[in-house]
Amino acid sequence: MASEPDPDRLRALEDRLAKLRGKPKPERSQTAKGFSQGEVAWRMVIELATGIVFGVGIGYGLDVLIGTLPLFLAIFSLVGFAAGVRTMLGTAREVQAREMQDKTPPKGGQDQGG
Structure with missing residues (x-):
């Protein structure tokens, strides 16, 4: 047993x-290219964090080379954050465009005036 x-x-x-119930099997919520919403969210978080890390790294490296420790670190931290947000928003636009493209029916021979 x-x-x-x-x-x-x-x-x-x-x-x-x-x-028997006639109900379709529940499917996972999918977005762009078959990725789940969680995968898209992690992609966006990683893009933001990567921008910040690169900004901090470049700023710290310049400060060590030049000898002005907080100046470039602060500037490039903000630049890295802005770059991460911009990349993240680009991903959001891409996902939204793909979802809209999937929802619109194809235009095949319907009332095409001419």
Whole structure:
């Protein structure tokens, strides 16, 4: 006697029940190119963090070379943050454009005046 149920049998049972009920199997929420919303969110977070890290790195490196420690660090931290936000917004626009493209029906032979 097994104490745990067989996952394959449970999956098959769920499929049969869904078919009998007439409801389609629930699907994962997908966005651009089949990525889930969580994956897109992580991409945006990584883009923002990368911009900040590069800005801080460049600013600190210049400050060490020139000898003006807080000046370039502060300036390039802000520049890195702005670059990260800009990249993140570009990703958001790309995802939104792909979703709008997927939702619009194709224009095939409908009332094309001429």
